[in-house]
Amino acid sequence: MNVLQSVKNLVRSKSIHVAYVDVGSCNGCDIEVLACLSPRYDIEQYGIYVHNNPREADILLVIGAYTPGWEEKLHTLWEKIPDPKVAIAVGNCPISGCLFNRPHSLIDPPVSKHIPISAEVPGCPPRPTEILTAVLSVAPIVFKDYEVSKR
Amino acid sequence: MSLPIIPYLQEIARLEWLHKFFFVRTAPLVTPSYSRGFPELTNKTCTHALFCMMACPAPGAIDVIKTPDGWEPRIHKGHCIRCGLCVEACPNGVLTSGRILESMFNDSTRLSFSFRIDVDTNLCMGCGNCAVACPVNKLIDTQMAYGGRASTDQLLLKVSDGKCHVLHAELCTGCKTCENHCPNEAIRVSRLLEAVQIAEVEP
Numbered sequence: 314m315n316v317l318q319s320v321k322n323l324v325r326s327k328s329i330h331v332a333y334v335d336v337g338s339c340n341g342c343d344i345e346v347l348a349c350l351s352p353r354y355d356i357e358q359y360g361i362y363v364h365n366n367p368r369e370a371d372i373l374l375v376i377g378a379y380t381p382g383w384e385e386k387l388h389t390l391w392e393k394i395p396d397p398k399v400a401i402a403v404g405n406c407p408i409s410g411c412l413f414n415r416p417h418s419l420i421d422p423p424v425s426k427h428i429p430i431s432a433e434v435p436g437c438p439p440r441p442t443e444i445l446t447a448v449l450s451v452a453p454i455v456f457k458d459y460e461v462s463k464r
Numbered sequence: 465m466s467l468p469i470i471p472y473l474q475e476i477a478r479l480e481w482l483h484k485f486f487f488v489r490t491a492p493l494v495t496p497s498y499s500r501g502f503p504e505l506t507n508k509t510c511t512h513a514l515f516c517m518m519a520c521p522a523p524g525a526i527d528v529i530k531t532p533d534g535w536e537p538r539i540h541k542g543h544c545i546r547c548g549l550c551v552e553a554c555p556n557g558v559l560t561s562g563r564i565l566e567s568m569f570n571d572s573t574r575l576s577f578s579f580r581i582d583v584d585t586n587l588c589m590g591c592g593n594c595a596v597a598c599p600v601n602k603l604i605d606t607q608m609a610y611g612g613r614a615s616t617d618q619l620l621l622k623v624s625d626g627k628c629h630v631l632h633a634e635l636c637t638g639c640k641t642c643e644n645h646c647p648n649e650a651i652r653v654s655r656l657l658e659a660v661q662i663a664e665v666e667p
Contacts, residue, residue, distance in 0.1 A: 354493065405522075408542035414523055435502075437522070437545035442493045 318460060325371075325456040327360040329448065332370035332394070333403075336387055337420065338377030341438040342404035346374060348441045361448060367393040371456065372448060378406035378413045378420040379427065391428040397459040401447055402430045405437045412437075431455065500548050500562035502539050510535040510558045516550035518577065518638045519657060526550055549575070549657070571661065578656045579636040581621075583628050587650035590626040594642035594651050595619070600635050 333346055349356045350363060364370060367390050379387070391400065402424055405411035410422035424430060432451045434443050475481065495501065512528060512535040520526045525543035528535050537550070537559060551559045552568060552575050568574065595601055595608065600620045602609040614622050620635045621628055621642065628651065642651050 405542055405545065409524065411543065411545065412522055433542065435541035435544070440495070440499075442495065445493075 318458060321460070322457050325459075326453060329359075329361045329372060329452050329456075330370050331361055331363045331372045331374060331448065332365050332367050333363065333374035333376060334387065334390060336375060336377040336383045336407070336424065337380030338404065338406050342376045342406070345438040345441050346376070346403065346444060349444055354441045354445060356445060356448075359445070359449060361445075367391075368395070370394050371398060372452065373398065373400045373428075374403050374444075374448075375400055375407050375424050375428070375430070376403050378410045378422050379424050380420055383427075387424075387427055397456055399431045399451055399455045400424075400428055401451060402433045403444055403447075404439055405435060408433050408435060498563045500546055500564065502541060502544055502546060503537075503548070503551050503559040503561040505536070506558060506560050508556050508558045510537060511556055513555055515553040515555060515575075515577070516559065518655065519549040519553035519575065521545070521547060521549065552659075553577075553657075572663075573659050573661050576658045576660045577638065578658070579633070579638040580654045580656060581630045581633055581636060581642070582652045582654070583630060584650045584652075585627055587648045588628050589648060589650075590623050590628060591647065592623040592628070593645045593647065594628055595621040595623055597641050597645040599639060599641060600637060604635075 333343075335343055346363075348354060356363070367373070371394075373391065373394060375387075391398075402408055406413065407422065407424035407430070410418075410420055413420050414422060421427075432447050434447045436443060510528065514528060516526050516537055517528060522543050522545045525540055525545070527538045527540070529538050530536075537554075539550075546561070548561050548564045551561045551564045557565060595614065596611050598608075598621050601614075604619055605614060605616055607613065607615050608619070617631060620630070620632055622631050623629070636653065638653060638655050640653050643649075643653055
C-alpha cells in the first residue's frame with residue numbers, strides 16, 4: 314500500500330459527492346432525500362455533499378419507477394459520472410415499480426435493467442437514516458483502494 | 465484593565481472544546497420503537513386465512529408460503545410500503561409492526577372487509593371465464609369446477625342472456641381470480657376496507 318493510495322482513501326472517505334435523479338417518482342422519496350440535508354439528519358457532517366451535477370458526483374441516487382421519457386437520458390447521465398462511481402436505488406419504485414407497477418402503466422422497472430445498481434434501499438419512502446446508512450456503507454466498499462482493485 | 469477577549473481565548477483553547485468543535489456529530493439516530501417498520505412475525509400460528517394478502521395495496525408485497533412448520537406470511541422488501549394493513553387485517557395476530565397491535569387492542573378496533581364486483585356490460589361478452597374460474601363458484605357447484613354449465617342460482621357469478629351477472633356479491637372473498645381470467649377486462653373487484661369498533665371483548 315503506497316502513501317498516495319492511503320491519502321486518496323482518506324480524502325475519498327471524507328468527501329462523497331452525491332447527485333440524485335428522479336426518473337418518475339411521486340416526490341415522496343425526493344422529500345426523504347431532502348430531509349437528509351436538514352439539521353436533524355445533516356449528511357454533511359459525514360462528508361456527503363449533494364451537488365446534483367453528474368460530472369462531479371461519486372454516487373448517483375436513482376429515485377422513481379423509470380418512465381419512458383428517461384429512455385436514453387438516464388444512460389447518458391450515468392456515462393457522464395467519472396469513475397469510481399456507484400448508483401443507489403432509493404425507494405421501492407426503482408426496485409419493483411411499487412404501486413405503479415400495474416397493467417397499462419407507462420413504466421419500465423427495475424432501473425437495474427438500464428444502469429448498474431449497486432445498492433437498493435427498500436421502503437415507500439425509506440427513512441432518511443436508511444438512505445444515509447446505504448450511502449455510508451456502499452462508499453467504502455467501492456471507493457477504498459479503487460486504483461488497486463481496478464487492476 | 466483586562467482585555468475581555470482573554471477569557472474567550474481561554475475558553476476556546478480548551479482541548480475539550482476544540483474536540484467538540486471539529487469532531488461534532490449529532491447523536492446516533494435510532495429508529496424509535498413506535499416506528500412502523502416492515503412487518504415481522506410473532507409466534508402465533510398462521511391459519512392461511514389470507515386476509516393479509518387481501519388487504520395489501522402493493523402488488524406482490526406479501527405471500528403466504530407453506531413451510532415444513534405450516535403456513536407463514538413472507539414480506540417482500542422492495543414491494544412492501546409499510547402501511548401496516550396486513551398487521552391490522554390478520555385475525556390471528558401473526559404479524560407485528562410498531563405499535564399497531566397494541567393500539568388496536570386499546571381502541572378495540574378491527575378491519576372489516578367487503579367486496580364489490582363491477583361488470584362493465586359494454587365490455588362483457590358473456591364468455592363465462594370468470595364464472596368458471598371463480599373458486600367460490602367451484603365450491604358451490606362442482607359442475608362449474610369442470611367448466612360445465614351452472615346448475616343452481618346460488619352462485620356468485622353466472623352468465624345469462626349473454627352477460628355476466630353478479631348474483632350473491634356477499635360470497636366474494638376478494639381473490640380477484642375473475643379479474644385475471646377476463647379477456648376483456650370487463651370485470652373489476654374493489655375492496656372496501658373499513659375500520660370498525662367492536663364491543664368490549666373478553667380477553
